[in-house]
Amino acid sequence: MPKFKHTFSIRYNYRYPDDWGPNSIGIYAKSLKDIDDICAVADLENNEYRKIDVELDENDPRLVRLYKAIEEKYQFKPSPHTIVPMAERRSYFGVVRKVEWTAAEINEAEFLRFSATRQIAHHENPDDEQWEREDYVVELDKKQYTAVQLGLLSPFQGLAVAEPLKSGLLSSDLAGLNLTPVIFTGGGSVKKPLWALKSHVVLPAMLNPLQNEHGEVVAADKPWARFESRHVDDGNCDPPVLRYRRAEVQRLGHFDIAMTHARLGNGQKMAYRWCIVSQKFRAALKQLKVPALSYEPVVME
Template sequence: MPTITHTFVIHKYYPDDAEWGSVSNGLAAKSIVDVEQLGLEADLPVKEAGYSGRLLKVELDENDPRLAKLYEAIYAKYQLKPSYWTVIPKAERAHYFGLKRKVVWTEQEIDAAEFLELSSSRQIANHENPDDEQWEREDYVAEVDKKQSTAVQLGFMSPFHGLAVAEPLRSNLLAADLAGLNLTPVIFVRGGKVKKPLWALKSHVILPDTLNPIQNGRGDIVASNKGWERFESRHLDDAERDPPTLRYKRSEVETLKPFDIAMTSARFGNGREIAYRWCVVSQKFRAELKRQKVPALSYVPVSLE
C-alpha cells in the first residue's frame, strides 16, 4: 500500500481577528492559545505568523497516533472533522476542515499496476481558451510563446493537465504500435511564429465513468460532462488524496478493446474551457516512454475493482 501523509495548517494570523473556522487547507483557530495547545497535542512546533499570530504546519503519516489525537482535540474544541471530499460540500463546511492526503506509491506498486494515470511536470506550451467549436471538438489550443522550449518532448499545457508531444517523440510513438493512440495537432493562436508544432496526446478509447464521484466547485455530485456551465468546475473526488486514484469497475474496463492508452470519460478542471480528459496508459506505453528516455513523468496506479 502507498504511504499517505496528512498535510494541513492551523493558524491564527491576527490576535484580535474574530473570524475562525474551516479553510480549504486547514483551520483558522479562535485564539493563539488554541494554536499552541493543538501544537502540544501533536508534538509539533508552532511558529510566529503575521502580526504576532501563530502557525502550526501538520505533516503526519495517517497511521501516526499523534494524528488521531490531534483530530480528537480539534473536534473537542471546534466540532470540526477532517474532510473526506476533494471539495467540501457547501452544506458541510461548518462541520469539516480542508486538508490533503499526500500519496506516495512505491516503484514496485507502479510496476505491478495494469494501468497508470500519466502526468508530466514539464511545460510544453501555454494553454489558451478554445472557442465554442474548438471546445466541442476537444481541440488543444495553445498561445504562441516566444519562450517556447524546443527541448521538451512530452509535457503539459500550462498550467493545466492536458498533455502534448513534439517530434521526434510523435513519430516514435506512432511507430511503436500502441493501441488506441490518437495524436491530433495543437492549434496555436495569437499570431507569431511557432517554434515547433505539437500534437495533443489522446486516445480513440474512452474509459467508462469512474467509481469516484465527480464534484463541482460547490461540492455537489455532478454528471461527468453534462450540463457544463462556462465557469463551472469538475473535480475527481478521491477523499482529498493527492494525487487522486482513478477507480473503475474491472468488468466495465474489460469490455473495451485492448488499449495502451485511453482517456477518462470526464474532463477535469476549474472551468469548462480549461478542463481536460486525463490519460491512462498501459505498462507497454510506459516502457516505450522509458525507452525513449522521456523525463519528468509521473504515474499513479489505476484501481480496477
C-alpha cells in the same frame, strides 16, 4: 494500496482575529492559547509564530489525537471530500492526503494515470466549436519550450508532443494512440508544431464521484455550466487516486492509452480528459528516453 500523509495547517489570523474557523487548507484557531493547547494534546512542537503545518502519516497516533483535540475544542472535523460542500464549510476543514506509492506498486499496476512535470506550451481557451471538437489550443510563444518533447499545456492537464517524439510514439505500436495537431493562436510562424496526446479509447465513468466548485456531486454526462469546475472526489489525494470497475474496463478490449470519460479542470474551457496508460506505454517512453514524467497506479475493483 499506497500510504497516505495528512497535511493541513492550524493558524491564528493576526490580521482578522475574529475570522476563525475551518477553511480549505486547515483551520484558523480562535486564540493563540488554543493553538498551544492543541499542540500539547497531540505532542506537536509549536513555533514562535504559533502556527502548525501538519504532515503526519495516516496511522500516526498523534494524528488521531490531533483530530480529536480539534473536534473537542471546536466541533470541526477533517473533510472526507476533495471540495468541502458548501453546507459543511462551517464544520469541516480541508485536508490534503499526500499519496506515496512504492516502486513495486507502480511497476505492478495494470494501468497508470500518466502526466508530465514540464511545460511544452501555454493553454489558450478554445472557442465553442473547438471545445466541442476537443481541440487543444495554445498561445504562440517565441520560446515554445524548445527543449521539451512531451509536456503540459500550462497550467492545465492537456498533454502535447513534438517531433521527433511524435514519430517515435507512432512507431511504438501503442494501441489506442491518437495524435492530433495542436492549434496555435496569435498569428505568426509556428517553428515547433505540436500534437495533442490523446486516444481513440474513452474509458467508462470512474467510480470516484465528481464535484463542482461548490462541492456538489456532478453526473459525468451532465452538460457543463458556463463557469463550472469539475474535480475528482477522491478525498483530496495528491496525486489523485482514480478507481474503475475492472469488468467495465475489460469490455473495451486491449489498449495502451485511453482517456478519462470526464473532462476535469477549473472551468469548462480549461478542462481536459486525463491520460490512462499501460505498462507498455510506460516502457516505450522509457525506451525513447523521455524525461520528467509521472505515473500513478489506477485502482481496479
